[in-house]
Amino acid sequence: MYERCVGLAWCSGCRVYAANMVHIPRAQRLVDALATLPPEHRERLLRSETQLIEHLDKTRAWGV
Numbered sequence: 001m002y003e004r005c006v007g008l009a010w011c012s013g014c015r016v017y018a019a020n021m022v023h024i025p026r027a028q029r030l031v032d033a034l035a036t037l038p039p040e041h042r043e044r045l046l047r048s049e050t051q052l053i054e055h056l057d058k059t060r061a062w063g064v
């Protein structure tokens with residue numbers, strides 16, 4: 001029924017960061033925020049959570 005995913009939350013101002021397990025319904029399509037990146041860049045970001053968050057922060061893809 002559900003896919004288990006890692007949910008990341010952070011505050012750029014305080015540099016506070018948290019990760020937890022979330023359940024996403026299988027029918028729900030998640031947006032790939034890295035879809036437009038060249039493959040090498042994408043792989044580099046996926047290897048480092050710190051770099052990934054910095055990138056998402058800059059592009060404001062997931063700003064709340």
Ligand SMILES: [Zn+2]
Pocket residue numbers: 011012013014015016
């Ligand atoms: Zn804050």
